[in-house]
Amino acid sequence: MREVISIELPEKILTKTGIETLWFYTILEKGIAVKSGFTDGCLEEIIESEKAIQARKILTDYFSGKRTSFEEIDFKLDLSKFTTAILIEVARIPYGTVATYGEIAARIQSRAYRAVGQALKRNPLPVIIPCHRVVGKSGIGGYSSDLRIKTALLDLEGVLL
DNA sequence: TTGAATCACATAT
DNA sequence: ATATGTGATTCAA
Structure with missing residues (x-):
C-alpha cells in the first residue's frame, strides 16, 4: 500500500525562507518512508495505516519545533x-x-x-x-x-x- | 584567490 | 568496457 502525507509548513518557517507557500510531502510504502521532498502545492493525501498517521504527527511536530528526532520513522534506501x-x-x-x-x-x-x-x-x-x-x-x-x-x-x- | 587533490557517478565513446 | 567531465569540498600556497 502506498500512502502520501502532505504538510503545509508553518508561518514561522516560511517567514525565514521568504517563500510564500511550501509543502512537505512524504510517500510511504507499507508504512516505510521511501520518498520525501518539498513542493509549492498540496498533494492529494492517502493516509490509512497507523504508521502513516504517526509519521504525519512526527513531521508536523518537527516543523513546529516540538519534536527533535525521527527515530520512529522507518525508511528504505535503494542506492549504491x-x-x-x-x-x-x-x-x-x-x-x-x-x-x-x-x-x-x-x-x-x-x-x-x-x-x-x-x-x-x-x-x-x-x-x-x-x-x-x-x-x-x-x-x-x-x-x-x-x-x-x-x-x-x-x-x-x-x-x- | 588560485590551483591541486580526490573519488563516486553520469555520460559519452 | 573504458574515458572524460563534474561537483552541495578542502587545503595549502
Whole structure:
C-alpha cells in the first residue's frame, strides 16, 4: 500500500525562507518512508495505516519545533553502497548539530568529501535524513531543494553558523 | 584567490 | 568496457 502525507509548513518557517507557500510531502510504502521532498502545492493525501498517521504527527511536530528526532520513522534506501553508507551516517547527526562534508566522509573511512555532496544530492528523504545538517567547513554548503529551506531548517534547530 | 587533490557517478565513446 | 567531465569540498600556497 502506498500512502502520501502532505504538510503545509508553518508561518514561522516560511517567514525565514521568504517563500510564500511550501509543502512537505512524504510517500510511504507499507508504512516505510521511501520518498520525501518539498513542493509549492498540496498533494492529494492517502493516509490509512497507523504508521502513516504517526509519521504525519512526527513531521508536523518537527516543523513546529516540538519534536527533535525521527527515530520512529522507518525508511528504505535503494542506492549504491557508498551513497547508502553516507546517508545512514547523516541520519545519525543529532538534532541541532552539524557535520562537515569532510567529517562525514571520514566516518565512512573515506576521503571522498566531494562525493559526499553528490550522495546528499541523491537523498530521496530530505528532512527525515537530515542532509541539511551537513555543511561546508567554511560556509553553509549547498542544498538541492532550495538553499533557503536549508537555512530555515538550521534556524529552526537553533544552529548558528 | 588560485590551483591541486580526490573519488563516486553520469555520460559519452 | 573504458574515458572524460563534474561537483552541495578542502587545503595549502
